[in-house]
Amino acid sequence: MEFCPTCGILLQFELPYMGRPARFFCPTCPYVSHMESKVKIKRRQHLVKKEIEPIFSKEDMKNAPTTEATCPKCRFGKAAFQQIQIRSADEPMSTFYKCLNEHCGEQWRED
Incomplete structure (x- = not known):
């Protein structure tokens, strides 16, 4: 998005027409910015992969309530659980489980 340097309004884009190059123009003042034929990338931003935080911390596991839930991996019959509201208030809470084996x-989670 480009904004007009004189009045701050969002510039509109106009396609090339009859030999005139493509340009951005301000709908309220006479500002016009012609586009270059070649686009230059000034710098590249490398994305840093963030570490995913666990649902259950070591402190949570000490006080977490337990229930009879079957682990989908090892079929153990007990798990610690925690309920968190991750969607809008009119949706049900999500239950996160951690196998106690x-x-x-x-x-795993159940919605």
Whole structure:
């Protein structure tokens, strides 16, 4: 998006017409900005992959309530759970589970 440097209004785009190059123009004042025929990339921004935070921290596991839920990975019958509202208020809460089998630790959710 480009804005007019004189009045601050969003510039409109006009396609090339009868030999005139493409341009941005201001609908309220006489400002016009002609576009170059070649686009130059000034710098590239490398995205940094963020680490995903776990649903259950070590402190949460100490006080987390448990329930009889079957782990989809190891079929163990107990899991810790936590309910979190991740969508709008009129939607039901999401329940996150963590398997209590010390060799598994699988996490899953039910909406």
